[in-house]
Amino acid sequence: MGLLAAAYEVMNNAGQSDRTGSGPIPGDVLRPNDSGPVMGGEMKITRDEVEKVSLLARLLLSERELEAMTQQLGRILEYMDLLGEVNTEGVEPMAHAIEVSNVFRQDRVEPGLAREEALANAPHRDEECYLVPAVLGEP
Amino acid sequence: MNEVLSITEAAEKLEAGELSPTELLDSCLERIRQYDERVRAWVVVDEEAAQKAARQAEEEIARGRYRGPLHGIPLGIKDIIDVAGLPTEAGSPLRRGHVAERDAPLVAALRRAGAVILGKTVTVEFACFDPSPTRNPWDPSLGHSPGGSSSGSAAAVAMGMCLGAIGTQTGGSLVRPASYCGVAACKPTYGRVDTEGVIPVSWHLDHAGPMARRVGDLAALLEVLPPGKDFSPPLPAQIPEKRFGPSHPPRLALVEELFAEGTDEAVRDATQAGLARLLAGGATVEPVRLPEGFDRINELHSQIMAVDAAEYHRDQFAAHRDQYGPLITQLLDQGLGTRAVDYAAALAHQRRFRCRIDQWFGPFDAMLMPATDTTAPATLDTTGPKHFQAPWSYLGVPVVSLPCAIAYDGMPAAVQLVQRYHHDKLLLDVARWCETQFAFDRRPPLLLE
Numbered sequence: 001m002g003l004l005a006a007a008y009e010v011m012n013n014a015g016q017s018d019r020t021g022s023g024p025i026p027g028d029v030l031r032p033n034d035s036g037p038v039m040g041g042e043m044k045i046t047r048d049e050v051e052k053v054s055l056l057a058r059l060l061l062s063e064r065e066l067e068a069m070t071q072q073l074g075r076i077l078e079y080m081d082l083l084g085e086v087n088t089e090g091v092e093p094m095a096h097a098i099e100v101s102n103v104f105r106q107d108r109v110e111p112g113l114a115r116e117e118a119l120a121n122a123p124h125r126d127e128e129c130y131l132v133p134a135v136l137g138e139p
Numbered sequence: 140m141n142e143v144l145s146i147t148e149a150a151e152k153l154e155a156g157e158l159s160p161t162e163l164l165d166s167c168l169e170r171i172r173q174y175d176e177r178v179r180a181w182v183v184v185d186e187e188a189a190q191k192a193a194r195q196a197e198e199e200i201a202r203g204r205y206r207g208p209l210h211g212i213p214l215g216i217k218d219i220i221d222v223a224g225l226p227t228e229a230g231s232p233l234r235r236g237h238v239a240e241r242d243a244p245l246v247a248a249l250r251r252a253g254a255v256i257l258g259k260t261v262t263v264e265f266a267c268f269d270p271s272p273t274r275n276p277w278d279p280s281l282g283h284s285p286g287g288s289s290s291g292s293a294a295a296v297a298m299g300m301c302l303g304a305i306g307t308q309t310g311g312s313l314v315r316p317a318s319y320c321g322v323a324a325c326k327p328t329y330g331r332v333d334t335e336g337v338i339p340v341s342w343h344l345d346h347a348g349p350m351a352r353r354v355g356d357l358a359a360l361l362e363v364l365p366p367g368k369d370f371s372p373p374l375p376a377q378i379p380e381k382r383f384g385p386s387h388p389p390r391l392a393l394v395e396e397l398f399a400e401g402t403d404e405a406v407r408d409a410t411q412a413g414l415a416r417l418l419a420g421g422a423t424v425e426p427v428r429l430p431e432g433f434d435r436i437n438e439l440h441s442q443i444m445a446v447d448a449a450e451y452h453r454d455q456f457a458a459h460r461d462q463y464g465p466l467i468t469q470l471l472d473q474g475l476g477t478r479a480v481d482y483a484a485a486l487a488h489q490r491r492f493r494c495r496i497d498q499w500f501g502p503f504d505a506m507l508m509p510a511t512d513t514t515a516p517a518t519l520d521t522t523g524p525k526h527f528q529a530p531w532s533y534l535g536v537p538v539v540s541l542p543c544a545i546a547y548d549g550m551p552a553a554v555q556l557v558q559r560y561h562h563d564k565l566l567l568d569v570a571r572w573c574e575t576q577f578a579f580d581r582r583p584p585l586l587l588e
Contacts, residue, residue, distance in 0.1 A: 003399045003407065004426055007414030048587055058547040060412060063580055 043070060044077035143299030143582060146356035150208040153200060160193040160200070160211030163302075164255055167213045171300045174585060177281060179272045180295035182218045183225055184258035189213065192255040199253070208359040210253030215295045215304035218259040219266050220347070221336040222246050229338050230264040230271055232462050233455060243336025245305060245347055245364050252363040257301050261291030263522055266307055266340050267448065269464030270522050275319060275515050276583035277550050283515040286316030287522025292350050293320035297583050303351040303360050309340040309444055311511075311528025314540040314555055317350050319515035319523065321542045321551030321583065323574075324350045325357040326528075327563050329535025330370035332361070341447030343489065344440065344532050354541055354571040361563060372561070388421035389504035389569045391556075395426050397434065398508035398527060409552035410509045413543030413577055417507075420576040427506065430499050432492065437526045439485040440533040441473075446482045449474025489533055496534050497559045505556040505569045510540040514550035528555070537563040539570040543577045551581070 001009075050070045054061045061069060115128060124131035144152070144163075152158035168186060175181055196211035216222050219229045221239035223246075228234040242250065250256065263271045266288040273290040274281040276298050285294045289306025293316035296304050306313045308326045317324035325348045332347040339345055349360035366372070383389045393399060399410065418424060449456070449471045456463060456471050463471065500506065511527055531538045540555040556573065558566040 002426070003395060003411055003414065004393050004424060007411045007418060007424075010411055010415035011418045048584075051584075055545075055547070055549045060544060060547075062578060 043074040044081075045070060045073050143352070143586065144302065145353040146208060146212050146302045146351055146359055147353060149212060149302060150210070150359070153211045154205050156200070160196040160255065161190065163211060164189055164193040164213050164257070167257060167300055167302070170298055174276070174298055175300065178274050178276050178294050178298055178300075178585070180260055180291040180298065180300060181215070182228060182259040182261055182291070185225060185256070188224070189255050189257045192250075196253050196255065206251075206253035207363075209249065209363060211255060212253075212303065213255045213257045213301045214249060214360075215257055215260040215292055215301040216246060217266075217289050217292050217304065217306045218262045219307060219338040220246060220305060222256055222259060225259055227259075227338065229266070230262045230269075233459055239336075241336070244333045246336070248363050248365045249305070249360075259291075260289070260295050260301075260304055260306075263287040263290060264464045264467055265338065265448075265452070266309060266312060267464075267470055268466035268522060270519055274519075275550075276585040277319075277321060277515065278517070279584050281585075282519065283517050283550065284319060284519060284522055286311075286319035286511075286515065288312040289316050289350065290522065293317050293322055293324075296320070296322045296350050296352060298586060299582075303349055303356055305347060305360075305364075306350050307334070307337060307340075308346045308348060308528070308532055309344045310440065310525035310532055311523075313346070313348050313350060314510050314528045314531075314538060314553075315523050315525065318510040318540050318542070318551070318553035318555075321553075321579075321581065322350055322352050323354050323357055323539070323541040323570075324348065325361055325540075325563070325567065326531065326538040327361060327364075328537045328560050330367040331537070331561075331563060332364045333367045333370075335368070339447070339451055341444045343443050343447060343486065346532060346535075354539065354567060354574045357539065358564070358567045358571070361567070383504040383565065383569055383572070388423070389572055390423045390425075390502065391417065391505055391507045391569075392427040392501070392503040393424050394429060394506055394508040396429055401512050401527075402509050403513045405514050405546035405548050405550075406509050406512065406552050409514075409544040409546040410554060413552075413554055413573075414507075416543075416576040416578075417573060420572075422573075422576070424507070425503075427499075427501075427503075430492075430496065432488070433530065435488065436492070436530045436533050439488050440525075440529045442477055442482060442485045443489065443533075445470050445474035446477050447474070449477075493534055496536060500559045505558050505566055507554055507556055510553040510555040514546045514548055514552055531555075531557055536560055537566050539566050541570055541574055541577070542579045542581075543573075544579065545581055549584075551579075 047066055047070045051066055119125050122130050149163055171184055221227050221243040223239055223242045226237055227239050261271045261273045263269055271290045273285045273294050275283040275285040276294055289312050292304035292306040295301050297320040313324040313326045326346050327348050334345050334347050337347055349357050351357050452471055516523055536557055538555050538557050540553050542551045542553045544552055546552045556566055556570050
């Protein structure tokens with residue numbers, strides 16, 4: 001894909017997808033930051049640490065986003081401290097909080113839906129297929 | 140004062156009396172003391188003269204005699220440009236202790252505008268290719284190239300050791316170091332800035348121009364820089380009516396062949412992110428093809444540069460060959476060995492191209508492309524290749540480069556904008572619009588220490 005086409009794609013995706021997509025994504029001009037300032041004591045993580053982690057994760061954060069991420073990650077880490085307050089003396093290490101076991105069914109062939117039944121409620125069809133609007137360009 | 144101000148921001152505060160020139164100078168001197176041992180951007184800092192100039196600016200402003208946006212602004216001057224009373228050593232042992240008697244006209248003009256000349260910034264040897272001791276402050280381990288040849292100017296501006304600097308470009312010596320170091324640069328129209336009092340590399344290719352953190356700063360600097368003696372300003376009829384303006388985002392042309400197609404992935408990704416912002420801001424971007432014969436320019440540029448440099452260094456090179464670095468030695472040997480007829484052919488090609496390049500710009504407000512093929516190389520053995528910048532030095536058309544994003548290797552990436560001759564001001568306006576869309580306001584990690 002040419003650079004210009006790729007740039008259009010980045011621009012078009014910026015408003016829709018989550019920002020954990022691949023490659024650098026433009027920051028606050030395209031994606032207004034919605035998290036306000038958070039009051040609190042000393043942060044659990046510094047802005048420099050967040051900047052470093054964002055570079056390692058190949059995420060391009062704007063100044064405002066860096067600020068917001070520092071606040072949000074700080075709050076998450078503060079929450080983790082809450083868990084540390086629970087007395088776990090005499091409790092065995094565990095992978096789950098409750099007892100669980102897998103549920104299996106018999107591996108047996110059973111009749112499925114007939115093609116006509118599966119297509120019965122389709123708004124549009126093309127013989128044996130569903131007909132849907134074009135996703136990429138003109139049909 | 141820890142905040143690194145742009146010239147425009149500082150000028151507002153200085154004029155309003157919220158900041159004094161001596162406070163501003165002290166903040167620069169403090170950063171030089173704190174970081175220059177590691178960054179090595181300065182050859183000499185004339186603290187005493189700078190303090191005297193800052194005090195004078197302070198008195199003038201207090202008396203209501205404000206001279207304009209450079210009044211009280213500390214600047215660095217590349218060490219191939221004469222500053223009266225300071226050495227012009229050009230990064231060469233052959234120039235050691237060579238003190239300039241008078242200011243280059245461009246330095247005198249900056250002083251008249253009230254600027255505080257802080258000292259001389261490091262250049263690579265005779266502004267050619269052998270790397271200088273300057274380090275790139277964007278790499279915490281200081282192992283990346285700052286680019287060249289105006290390496291000290293770029294690093295000093297990036298670190299807030301001065302608010303702007305004057306550099307020169309024969310191939311890519313303004314745009315490349317500025318891009319590697321995350322600051323903006325302007326290589327103006329050929330002849331637009333006087334190069335008297337500047338040690339030449341090539342009479343046919345040399346340009347002097349400003350570097351700063353913001354495009355508005357470049358405009359303020361260019362405004363006061365004087366034109367060369369033989370510079371003929373354009374006839375009014377040659378300047379078309381300006382289309383681009385605040386209510387009309389620019390129409391840009393993206394140069395893909397040789398440029399956008401010739402980058403590594405880091406620069407490609409960053410350029411793509413920058414382009415997306417320009418599109419989101421309402422710019423029209425269309426791909427364009429390069430004019431025929433453009434692909435020969437880099438080779439011919441090298442030929443002209445080599446012969447012109449050899450002409451200037453001829454006697455000194457013959458007498459002191461052992462005191463020249465390996466890369467400039469190679470350049471001068473190439474120049475001395477070039478046949479006259481090949482040199483003439485290169486000059487003829489340059490002249491023909493200069494005559495017909497105007498039409499290539501068509502209806503566009505600027506031609507856009509990445510400023511470098513990679514981000515700053517992770518080595519101190521090279522200042523990077525010149526092939527992305529040299530064509531515009533060869534053609535003499537104005538260029539503005541500005542950082543657009545941090546690439547995923549953590550180093551800044553930049554785009555360059557090019558326009559037809561004499562349209563420096565329009566180009567700066569377009570670049571300022573792009574700067575607003577990029578919203579690039581990152582600082583080198585070293586400054587966070």
